[in-house]
């Protein structure tokens with residue numbers, strides 16, 4: 001069985017805060033417990049999403065404010081990212 005790896009690279013111009021966002025831990029250490037204003041300011045969209053065919057996608061982020069880079073291998077599931085784990089062979 002072949003494991004299909006799909007990587008989506010995203011340009012800054014196509015980013016909005018609606019798609020698989022995460023908080024920059026340097027700009028917003030309190031995460032979900034921070035004030036709404038702080039959370040929104042620290043909210044970052046992934047620069048790339050990689051799907052290895054499992055339940056989760058690996059999202060890579062880079063904060064626009066402080067430049068921090070981080071990776072979240074299990075924050076978002078494949079369905080949220082627009083992949084269909086049950087029909088992974090379609091592509």
Ligand SMILES: [Zn+2]
Pocket residue numbers: 024025026027028063064065066067068
């Ligand atoms: Zn930051």
